[in-house]
Amino acid sequence: MSGSTRVRVRPGAYHDSVSLMQVSGAVGRAPGVSAALVAMATPLNVELAAGMGLPAPEGAGPNDLLVALRGEDEAALDGAEQVLEQALAGLSAPASAGWGAPPPPRTTAAAAARAADAGLALVSVPGPSACAEALDALRAGLSVMVFSDNVPVEQEVLLKDEAARRDLLVMGPDCGTAVVAGVGLGFANAVRPGPVGLVAASGTGAQQVMALLDASGVGVSHCLGLGGRDLSAAVGGRSARQALRALDADPATELVVLVSKPPAPEVAEEVAALAASLGTPVQLALLGPDRDDLTAAARAAVEAVGGTWSAPERWDPAGHDDAGLRRAPVLRGLFAGGTLCDEAMAVAARALGPVRSNIPLDPAWALPDDLATAGAGHAMLDLGDDRMTQGRAHPMIDQRTRLDRLAQEADDPDVGVLLLDVVLGHGAHPDPASELAPALGAAVARAAGQGRRLDVVVSLCGTDADPQGLRQQAAALAGAGAQVHRSNAAAARAAVALATAPATAPATASPEVPA
Amino acid sequence: MNRATPAPLSGLLAGPPAAVVTAGASLLADALTAQAVAVEPVDWRPPLAADGLDVPAALARVLADPRREEADATAVGRMLAAGAQLVDVRPASEALGLERGTFLHAGPPVAWEAASGPLRGALMGAAVLEGLAATPEEAERGLAAGAFAWEPCHHHRAVGPMAGVVSPSMWVFELEDPVGGGRAYCSLNEGLGKVLRYGAYGPEVLDRLRWMSAVLGPLLQGAVRAAGPVDVRAIVAQMLQMGDEGHNRNRAGTLMLLRELLPALIDGGAPSSDVARAAAFVSGNDHFFLNLVMPACKLATDAARDVPGSSLVVAMARNGTEFGIQVSGTGDRWFTGPAQVPEGLFLGDYGPQDANPDIGDSAITETAGIGGFAMAAAPAIVRFVGGDVELALATTQRMYEITLAESPSYQVPVLGFRGTPTGIDVTRVVRTGILPQINTGMAGRVAGTGQVGAGLVTPPPGVFTAALAALAEAAPPA
Numbered sequence: 001m002s003g004s005t006r007v008r009v010r011p012g013a014y015h016d017s018v019s020l021m022q023v024s025g026a027v028g029r030a031p032g033v034s035a036a037l038v039a040m041a042t043p044l045n046v047e048l049a050a051g052m053g054l055p056a057p058e059g060a061g062p063n064d065l066l067v068a069l070r071g072e073d074e075a076a077l078d079g080a081e082q083v084l085e086q087a088l089a090g091l092s093a094p095a096s097a098g099w100g101a102p103p104p105p106r107t108t109a110a111a112a113a114r115a116a117d118a119g120l121a122l123v124s125v126p127g128p129s130a131c132a133e134a135l136d137a138l139r140a141g142l143s144v145m146v147f148s149d150n151v152p153v154e155q156e157v158l159l160k161d162e163a164a165r166r167d168l169l170v171m172g173p174d175c176g177t178a179v180v181a182g183v184g185l186g187f188a189n190a191v192r193p194g195p196v197g198l199v200a201a202s203g204t205g206a207q208q209v210m211a212l213l214d215a216s217g218v219g220v221s222h223c224l225g226l227g228g229r230d231l232s233a234a235v236g237g238r239s240a241r242q243a244l245r246a247l248d249a250d251p252a253t254e255l256v257v258l259v260s261k262p263p264a265p266e267v268a269e270e271v272a273a274l275a276a277s278l279g280t281p282v283q284l285a286l287l288g289p290d291r292d293d294l295t296a297a298a299r300a301a302v303e304a305v306g307g308t309w310s311a312p313e314r315w316d317p318a319g320h321d322d323a324g325l326r327r328a329p330v331l332r333g334l335f336a337g338g339t340l341c342d343e344a345m346a347v348a349a350r351a352l353g354p355v356r357s358n359i360p361l362d363p364a365w366a367l368p369d370d371l372a373t374a375g376a377g378h379a380m381l382d383l384g385d386d387r388m389t390q391g392r393a394h395p396m397i398d399q400r401t402r403l404d405r406l407a408q409e410a411d412d413p414d415v416g417v418l419l420l421d422v423v424l425g426h427g428a429h430p431d432p433a434s435e436l437a438p439a440l441g442a443a444v445a446r447a448a449g450q451g452r453r454l455d456v457v458v459s460l461c462g463t464d465a466d467p468q469g470l471r472q473q474a475a476a477l478a479g480a481g482a483q484v485h486r487s488n489a490a491a492a493r494a495a496v497a498l499a500t501a502p503a504t505a506p507a508t509a510s511p512e513v514p515a
Numbered sequence: 516m517n518r519a520t521p522a523p524l525s526g527l528l529a530g531p532p533a534a535v536v537t538a539g540a541s542l543l544a545d546a547l548t549a550q551a552v553a554v555e556p557v558d559w560r561p562p563l564a565a566d567g568l569d570v571p572a573a574l575a576r577v578l579a580d581p582r583r584e585e586a587d588a589t590a591v592g593r594m595l596a597a598g599a600q601l602v603d604v605r606p607a608s609e610a611l612g613l614e615r616g617t618f619l620h621a622g623p624p625v626a627w628e629a630a631s632g633p634l635r636g637a638l639m640g641a642a643v644l645e646g647l648a649a650t651p652e653e654a655e656r657g658l659a660a661g662a663f664a665w666e667p668c669h670h671h672r673a674v675g676p677m678a679g680v681v682s683p684s685m686w687v688f689e690l691e692d693p694v695g696g697g698r699a700y701c702s703l704n705e706g707l708g709k710v711l712r713y714g715a716y717g718p719e720v721l722d723r724l725r726w727m728s729a730v731l732g733p734l735l736q737g738a739v740r741a742a743g744p745v746d747v748r749a750i751v752a753q754m755l756q757m758g759d760e761g762h763n764r765n766r767a768g769t770l771m772l773l774r775e776l777l778p779a780l781i782d783g784g785a786p787s788s789d790v791a792r793a794a795a796f797v798s799g800n801d802h803f804f805l806n807l808v809m810p811a812c813k814l815a816t817d818a819a820r821d822v823p824g825s826s827l828v829v830a831m832a833r834n835g836t837e838f839g840i841q842v843s844g845t846g847d848r849w850f851t852g853p854a855q856v857p858e859g860l861f862l863g864d865y866g867p868q869d870a871n872p873d874i875g876d877s878a879i880t881e882t883a884g885i886g887g888f889a890m891a892a893a894p895a896i897v898r899f900v901g902g903d904v905e906l907a908l909a910t911t912q913r914m915y916e917i918t919l920a921e922s923p924s925y926q927v928p929v930l931g932f933r934g935t936p937t938g939i940d941v942t943r944v945v946r947t948g949i950l951p952q953i954n955t956g957m958a959g960r961v962a963g964t965g966q967v968g969a970g971l972v973t974p975p976p977g978v979f980t981a982a983l984a985a986l987a988e989a990a991p992p993a
Contacts, residue, residue, distance in 0.1 A: 014560050018542045063561045102912040104558035106947035110916050111536045115555035119532030122547070124539030125559050128571035132946055133538045133557070135578050142536065143527045147543065152572075158579050169524045181531040183552050186543060222528055246523040397542060426546035467549065 003034065006069045006077045007054050009041060013065040015091055017393040020065075021400075023087040030083045032076025033069060038084060041066040044392060062126075108133040112140035122185050123172075124148055130173060131155040138162050138170070145185045145225065146172030149386045153234050156227065160238035169242050174386070175225035176203025176394075179210070186225075187396055189425035190465035194219020195305050197253035197280075199243045201226040201260035204337025204423060205287060205294055207461050208488055209259055212298035214463040215486060218307040221252040228338070231263030237271050244271070248278040256282045257301050259294070261342070287339060289346045289361055293489035294339075312487035314494075315478040317456070325453035328416035331355075331499040332373065332409045333380030333492075334402055336395040340421045340459060340488045341382040347492035351500065352378050358385055374412060378499070380419070381405065396428045403439050410443035410454055417455045418443070419495040421488065422477065424462030424470060431468055433476035441480040455498045456482040459491035563945045565980035570945060573980075573987040577942055580990040582824030590827040590843045591919040591938035594819040594883065598693045599751075599811030600744035604736040606728070608683035610700055611671050616647060618665040621679025621876040622834025623849040627659050631835030633714025633871050636962030637678035638665060640716025644724055645682045651716050651963070669830055669841070672817065673700040674809045674876040677712035677958055678835065685724065686732030688807055690747060692814040699810035699817065703727055703735070706800040708965055713958040714871075715965035734785055734793045735776070742779035745772065747811040750804070752924045755885065755935070760893035761808045762877055762886030763900055763954040763969055768804035773797055809876065812883035819843050819938070826986050827919060828939040831882045831951065831974060835874035835958070838974045842941055842982045844989060850982040852975030857955050859901040859970015871960040873972045878953045884922050884937025887952035887971070888914045892927045892935075900954050901970050910952045911936065917943040917951065941986060944979045 015023070020039050028036035035052055039045040041060035049056050054068035067084060071077045105111040108121055121137035123130050127150030137144040138159065146159070151173035163170045171178050171185075177200065178185040182193055189207055191214045198220065200206035206223050213220060224243040231237050240258070247253045256275075263271065263286070275282035283304060285297035292300075299309045331348060335341035338359060345355045356379040360366045373379045382388070383395040383402050395402050402420075409415055418440075422432050429435075440456050447454035458477050462470040474484045485491035522529055531552065537544040538557035547554050562570045577583065607613045618641055620634060630638070635655065642654035642663060657663060668675040675681055679702075687700045702712075705723060709715035739745065750771045757767035773794065780790050797803045816829045825843035832839055839849040854872035861869070880886030890897070891911035894904045902910075911927060914936035921934030939951055950973035957968040 016540050016559075018540045061564070063564055102915070103909060104556070106558050106560065106916045106949065107943060108536055108538050108557055109943075111538070111555045111557045115534045115536055115553075117533040117553075118536045118555055119527065119534070121536040121538070122543055124537075124543050126561070128569075129559075129562060129574075129946075131575040132562075132571070132578050132942075133559070135575075137536065139584065140536075141525065143524055147539065152575075155575055155579075158575075162579075167523065167525050169527060181528060183531045183535075183550055184546070185535070186546075188546075242524065246528055249523050250528045252528075393540070393542075397540075426550060427543055 003070060003072050004074050004077055005054055007049065007056060008067045009057055009060045010065040010067065012063055014040065014063060015065070018397055019091050021393055021398045023084065023091070026087045027069070027080050027084050030076070030080040032072040033080045035070040036080060037066065037068040039066055039392070040064070042392070108136035109140060112137060112142060118142060120144070120180060122147060127151045127173065131159060134159050134170065135162065138166055138168055141166065141168070143169040144171070145175055145178050146170060146227065147175060147186050148172070149174040149389060153229060156229060156235055157238070160235065164238065164242060169224065169246070170239055171225040172227040174229070175227045177206050177223065178225040179220060179223040181222060184426045187423060187425055187427040189214070189463045190467070191463055192219035193221065195221060195252070195254035196301055197221045197247040197250065197256045198223040199226065199240060199247065199256060199258045200224070201228055201230050201240070202287065202339040204461065205259045205339035207337070207423060207425065208294045208340065209257060209285065209298045209301070211461050211463050212295060212312060212487065213302060215312060216302045216307055216310050218302050218305060221250060222247065228261070231260050231267050231271065233264040233267060237263065237267045240271050241274055244274055244278060244282065248280045253280060255301060255305050256280055257285055257297065258282060259285045259297070260287065262286050262288045287342060289349065293343055293347065295487040295489045312485065312490060314486070314490065315474045315484040317481045317483050318479050322453045325448060326451055327453045327501065328414050329499060330414040331378045331417045331419060331495055332415050333419040334405055334409065335380060335382050335421045336384050336402065337421050337423055337461070338382045338384055340461070341380050343488055344419060344459070344492035345380050347489055348378060348380070348496050351496045354378065355380055358382055358387070373409065396423050399429060399432060399435050403435060406439050406443055410447055413450065413452065416453065417457065417495050417499045419457045419459070419491060421459040421461065422473065424460070424466040424468045424473060426467065428468070433473045437476045437480035440477070440482055444481045457491050457495040457498065458482045458484045459488040460484050460486055461488065560948050563948050563976045563980050565977060568980055568984050570980060570983070573983050574942060574945060576987040576990050577826060577983060580824050583826065586822045586824035586844065587827055587919055587940065590819040590822040590825040593695065594815045594938055595920060595922060596694050597697070597815040597818040599690050599747040599814045600693055601688055601739055601747050601807060602691045602744045603689040604686055604732055604739050605689055606683065606732065607681050607685050607687045610687050610689050611673060613681065613683040615645060615683055616663045618663065619668040619671055619673055619675060619679065619681040620665050620834065621668060621675045621677065621874060622832045623837055623839030623851050624667055625834040625836055629836050631871050631874065632960050632962040633874055633958035634678045634835045636714030636716050637680035637711050639962065640711045640720055641680045641682040643716065644721050645684060667832070668876055669832055672698055672813070674813045674879050675702060675712070676704070676805060676809065676877045677875040677956060678714055679876050680711060684728050686728055688810060690807070690810040690814055691744070692818060695818045697814050697817050699813040701806045701810040703731060704800060704803045704806040707802065710965060713956070713964070713966040714962050716963055730789050731793050731796065734780060734783065734789060737783040737785070738776040738779035741783065742776055745775050747807050748924060751808055751811060751885065752926070755889055755892045755925050756928050758893055758895050760886055760889040760896060760954065762805070762880040763956070764801070764893050764896040765804040765808060766801045768808065769797065769801055772804050772807065805877065809879050812879045812885070815883045816879060821846060826941040828882055828941060831878040832876045833873045833878065835871055838873060838978060840974065840978045840982060842986065845982065845985045848985065850978045850985070852977040855972050855975060857957050857970035857972035859957065859968055860899065861968035862966060865959070865967035869959055869964070869967045870957040873955060874958055875955065877955065881951050881953050882939065884918065884935045885925055887954045889925065889927060889935045890952065890954065891929055896954070899969055913949055914952060916947050917949050941979050941982045945983050950974055950976060
């Protein structure tokens with residue numbers, strides 16, 4: 001490979017992965033630079049650097065900053081390092097605002113002591129360190145949302161017991177979404193206020209339900225996240241019980257929707273018994289291969305509170321010339337939302353049989369550890385899974401993993417249909433279509449160059465009030481050749497229809513099955 | 516819904532939170548700001564790393580120890596409540612039961628082979644002072660051969676500045692905690708320059724020590740017995756408001772002590788020439804009161820010892836080779852690591868190459884929440900320790916991040932009379948990576964040199980991760 005490379009490690013220089021993603025971007029745009037990775041030297045990032053042909057020095061660890069650069073020549077790399085210095089300097093808060101100004105707090109305990117009016121804490125530090133920050137919050141009298149994943153289950157139990165003792169709530173760990181009295185935490189769509197309260201052991205599941213309620217004019221009182229493990233046998237629904245009781249006592253909540261994967265049976269029994277004992281009706285929206293999809297759950301909720309269900313919108317792709325192209329038979333899904341991936345797999349598996357995955361519906365369908373999909377047939381990946389996010393930002397924020405994977409899947413001669421989710425709202429990427437649309441357009445064109453027709457279906461989860469602009473996002477994605485659906489289940493069914501359409505006939509999406 | 520019951524989840528759902536504390540990804544904090552919600556962001560960093568220890572797991576274990584909150588509150592409460600009164604001045608042989616041939620020294624235990632130059636020099640000088648050897652060289656041979664014994668001051672309720680060597684004939688201050696009844700001891704301060712505590716042992720050093728034992732000690736004893744007890748804690752509280760931090764600057768404290776004792780000194784019947792020399796010696800030595808601040812702090816930290824489950828640091832001490840800490844929840848165990856060389860300013864033409872690694876029990880002042888922790892109270896000191904006034908203000912404020920409490924007695928005027936940060940918490944040090952700031956003197960590396968400078972130093976991070984590991988082992992299983 002021509003040009004120059006440079007790999008450096010800065011011990012003990014910590015920045016969060018989102019900030020470093022921005023720095024990486026700035027350095028990568030420097031003149032003459034062809035590749036740049038600025039990231040903490042976590043095992044995943046070290047591997048990523050190695051994959052770029054820029055192996056990290058021995059002994060670099062997750063507390064060290066890894067800088068890996070490739071450019072035209074040494075001068076380009078020097079220039080890149082200057083950009084790096086400026087970008088890093090821009091990240092550091094000023095050490096002191098002058099006389100007497102206290103330095104910024106270093107622990108949640110210190111921050112809580114300074115903000116006496118704080119009602120809540122949001123913890124998104126790396127998983128192994130999340131327990132300490134969450135305990136600080138609880139001991140300061142704050143309920144806490146733990147966004148971090150990779151938190152040991154025994155620490156989750158401990159945190160939730162501590163919270164119960166103090167009449168507080170722990171949302172999480174691995175809780176991506178919550179709305180408390182109109183304030184969205186983590187990934188949260190801008191939804192109108194209203195009578196439906198959600199209790200959710202599934203972040204994107206809750207987002208899908210809220211977005212579809214909002215599209216039918218029905219608002220949300222609160223969405224209390226639980227974390228995906230709350231209803232497991234080990235955690236025993238500790239937060240679910242508190243959340244249900246709290247929403248029952250909340251005068252703004254007329255209906256509670258509990259969104260979750262199928263709980264452990266004994267936990268399900270307890271939670272159902274509790275739900276039945278409450279004054280407020282509780283609608284269980286449990287996900288699973290043989291269950292109703294989230295769109296159906298949203299419809300039921302809309303109707304239960306006296307609203308009028310309006311079928312979720314769809315946007316058709318801009319036409320492109322597909323004369324003479326052959327359709328390959330395989331469907332591949334690339335998801336940022338785990339629940340959306342689950343739901344799509346359930347829909348697809350009913351029609352297509354086994355769908356391989358890193359979060360398989362059936363253990364026999366698991367992809368190998370390296371997640372290679374070549375020759376694997378139908379497959380869907382949850383790119384937001386714990387194992388994919390160690391030491392890096394969630395794909396709803398940082399789309400690099402997905403963009404790489406998109407190019408890879410589109411090049412697979414077996415692949416005829418790609419299914420993606422795009423999740424809007426607070427906390428998510430400010431303009432996902434700006435990166436995805438060109439990548440999709442390029443993928444479709446590349447496939448066409450290989451004589452293949454590639455169809456792309458997007459499940460777009462968002463509301464009209466979301467900061468990214470739902471309609472602009474939909475228009476950009478459709479303009480790049482994607483069929484766009486507001487209902488994830490509808491998107492999955494459309495993708496299945498395309499994958500099962502005759503191999504030579506011009507494909508059109510099959511008529512929508514009304515949800 | 517039963518209206519008589521309070522809102523569940525402590526009112527979480529009653530309305531939007533006025534503010535949200537955020538720790539982690541700044542993007543999630545930005546999303547709150549975009550919704551017009553006030554955020555209090557945590558400037559989070561990964562915890563200190565330690566070979567062979569899963570630090571986050573150990574932290575979680577210690578933080579989750581059900582005893583901990585109450586244990587820490589108890590320990591730091593005792594630290595803050597302890598008083599300190601000067602009740603007597605006596606020979607160490609009498610006060611500490613120190614026998615001929617035995618010495619006390621600063622820091623954790625250390626063998627002769629590992630002992631640094633200043634500690635060796637001080638022990639050599641003390642051996643000559645006690646008549647155990649005719650010359651420093653002979654004393655050195657005896658010490659190296661194990662003819663004499665030495666133990667940490669801390670093991671005998673005492674604290675020693677720098678080398679901290681105490682021998683039986685030296686006189687010591689005796690302080691009492693009227694709240695808990697504890698006692699603590701410290702030698703009389705010799706002054707600056709070529710002095711035993713900095714490892715010098717020349718004839719002028721020994722002559723001064725002999726005069727201190729023969730004249731100064733008995734004079735002070737008479738004055739304290741006549742005028743005492745002297746409330747040392749009250750003087751410390753006042754000196755902080757007069758520009759001292761109690762470790763490297765004790766000018767106001769020294770003069771206030773003299774104010775308390777002078778009438779009784781004059782009235783004690785001793786020859787006026789002795790009284791005049793004693794008064795001149797004390798008032799000419801700005802550090803004289805340090806040797807009363809230290810045992811006052813020792814009383815406070817000792818009061819906080821031995822509370823199972825507490826991660827409060829109760830001693831930081833250095834022997835010139837190693838830096839050691841002791842923690843309330845782990846008894847008398849020392850956690851040690853290599854002592855660092857301080858950064859700061861040098862006397863005359865001495866430079867960094869002449870400085871010995873950090874030495875002395877004087878970090879007991881920081882352990883009790885003054886010294887480097889009260890830097891903001893002593894703007895006049897900052898140049899001497901190699902900093903500026905902003906550094907002083909920032910240092911004190913940074914220490915609140917690693918302490919459990921603020922002192923109700925010791926206050927910093929420039930910070931709006933905020934109490935000094937008190938009670939170092941092992942878990943906070945490990946979590947934040949902020950190390951306790953210690954103001955210190957620098958001893959010459961070579962035995963016999965004396966003081967070469969003064970500056971700032973921090974403990975080696977490993978002492979805190981080692982203490983954390985021990986606390987985690989001692990925590991009940993989850």
